[in-house]
Amino acid sequence: xxxxxxGKRPRTEDQEEPDRRKTHERALFQCAxxxxxxxxxxxxxxxxxxCKTLHxxxxxxxxxxxxxxxxxxxxxxIPFANAVDGQPYASFAxxxxxxxxxxxxRTQPVFDAPxxxxxxxxxxxxCPCGGxxxxxxxxxxxxxxxxxxGVECGNRVTQGxxxxxxxxxxDERKGWGLRAGQxxxxxxxxxxxxGELLTTKEARRRQQIYDQLTSGGWFCSALLVVxxxxxxxxxxxxxxxxATRIGNVARxxxxxxxxxxxxxxxxxSSGALLPRLCFFASRDIEEDxxxxxxxxxxxxxxxxxxxxxxSSSCFGVLPSEST
Ligand SMILES: C[S@@+](CC[C@H](N)C(=O)[O-])C[C@H]1O[C@@H](n2cnc3c(N)ncnc32)[C@H](O)[C@@H]1O
Numbered sequence: 001x002x003x004x005x006x007g008k009r010p011r012t013e014d015q016e017e018p019d020r021r022k023t024h025e026r027a028l029f030q031c032a033x034x035x036x037x038x039x040x041x042x043x044x045x046x047x048x049x050x051c052k053t054l055h056x057x058x059x060x061x062x063x064x065x066x067x068x069x070x071x072x073x074x075x076x077x078i079p080f081a082n083a084v085d086g087q088p089y090a091s092f093a094x095x096x097x098x099x100x101x102x103x104x105x106r107t108q109p110v111f112d113a114p115x116x117x118x119x120x121x122x123x124x125x126x127c128p129c130g131g132x133x134x135x136x137x138x139x140x141x142x143x144x145x146x147x148x149x150g151v152e153c154g155n156r157v158t159q160g161x162x163x164x165x166x167x168x169x170x171d172e173r174k175g176w177g178l179r180a181g182q183x184x185x186x187x188x189x190x191x192x193x194x195g196e197l198l199t200t201k202e203a204r205r206r207q208q209i210y211d212q213l214t215s216g217g218w219f220c221s222a223l224l225v226v227x228x229x230x231x232x233x234x235x236x237x238x239x240x241x242x243a244t245r246i247g248n249v250a251r252x253x254x255x256x257x258x259x260x261x262x263x264x265x266x267x268x269s270s271g272a273l274l275p276r277l278c279f280f281a282s283r284d285i286e287e288d289x290x291x292x293x294x295x296x297x298x299x300x301x302x303x304x305x306x307x308x309x310x311s312s313s314c315f316g317v318l319p320s321e322s323t
Contacts, residue, residue: 025053032057037064041091065089069249070096074162078249082170090168090176093246096161098276101196101242115146115270121155129270130155139228139266139275146271157189158267158278164190166291168252173308175220177290178252184285190262193224193250193277195243203240210244214305220244222251224295225321226277228266241277250279253291255318258311260292261285295319 036044036057048058066088068077073096080089114128121127121143129143143155151159165181184190198206203223210221222243227236243251253262263282266275285291292309296319305318 029053029057036061041089062088065091069168069252070094070162074249075160076162076165078162078166078168080168080170080176084170084172087170090252092244092251094248095194095246096248097192097194098197098241098274099195099246101198101202115148116143117148119149121147121149121153127155139268140278142267142269144269144272156269158192158276159269162191162249164188166191166249167288168249169290171254171308174254175218176252177254177292178249180285180287180289180291182287184281186281186283188281190279190281190291191248191250192267193241193243193248193264193279195222195224195241195247195251196245197274198223198240198242200238200240203242206242206244222247224277226266228275239274239277253279253293254309255295255307256292256309256311257294257307257314258309259294261289262291262293264293296321 032047032054036047036054039047039061044058044061048055065071066080068074069080069089070078071094073094082088116127116129118127121130127143129141129147142158143149143153147153149155164184167179167181168176169179171177203225207221207223210219210223213219214221224241224243226239226241228239229236241247259282261282262279265278265280267278268275279291279293298321299315299317299319300322301317301320303317304320307314307316307318
């Protein structure tokens with residue numbers, strides 16, 4: 001005789017379906033939360049239109065990118081603001097300090113600077129690494145890896161990243177630009193120009209590509225060439241920093257023919273391999289004022305990109321040098 005079973009009745013396929021779907025959705029959600037933040041804006045938009053779950057995650061990725069250009073890599077968030085068009089943010093990989101570009105060998109010439117032996121360097125007139133950045137001309141020194149003091153030393157102001165409030169704001173004619181999010185006092189450190197350090201050969205190769213892209217439409221390159229004259233006066237060291245693909249907030253600083261409101265300082269940290277290009281406020285900068293500097297004096301291309309700096313000394317054309 002057939003006896004009814006007292007245990008659980010086996011579930012039908014129809015009953016299992018919702019559970020299976022939930023498991024799939026959970027797995028999709030977890031994968032998407034890891035993968036979507038890695039996508040470029042067009043891929044993110046395409047993915048977002050495939051289903052509600054991905055749309056929701058893509059929206060939160062966009063909101064995160066818009067609220068902080070540094071993606072949490074600086075002490076303070078650096079939000080984007082755009083009242084010009086629908087682009088919520090600019091896409092690039094954020095690096096708070098310089099990185100070695102492709103083709104660069106890892107062995108760089110070491111700058112032979114002995115570090116200091118101070119217990120505390122703050123206000124210590126005897127510290128050999130110190131100096132007043134604004135009055136030091138274009139070259140300055142800070143404590144660094146070969147010093148006895150630690151990272152908290154007051155003579156390492158450019159090594160902690162951005163510590164003033166900044167915003168990236170879109171302008172109709174100049175594209176994205178950097179604005180002060182607070183009053184910045186004369187002499188305050190604003191940011192370093194961080195990007196990929198390139199060999200001159202690689203810089204020239206990239207510049208050619210960027211020139212072609214720029215002539216073909218709206219493209220902004222951020223390749224900066226810095227020339228440092230060595231004390232002998234006979235030689236010149238050249239530093240090529242490309243912040244176009246990998247860089248920090250300095251890649252948004254636009255040019256001003258009157259020199260803008262920043263001083264550029266080549267900063268050497270005692271014992272560090274290479275100097276870094278650092279920006280300090282050359283005067284008080286009001287909240288919401290655009291932060292600018294001069295890209296240079298030379299204009300090789302008389303028909304170069306039009307300048308919209310708006311200063312009374314505007315040349316009408318952006319500086320252009322042979323790379
Ligand atoms: C380093 S990027 C600065 C950020 C850029 N505006 C963006 O949208 O990413 C340099 C480019 O910005 C634009 N730019 C900078 N200063 C400008 C100015 N004064 N007038 C017009 N365009 C400017 C040019 O297209 C230039 O090639």
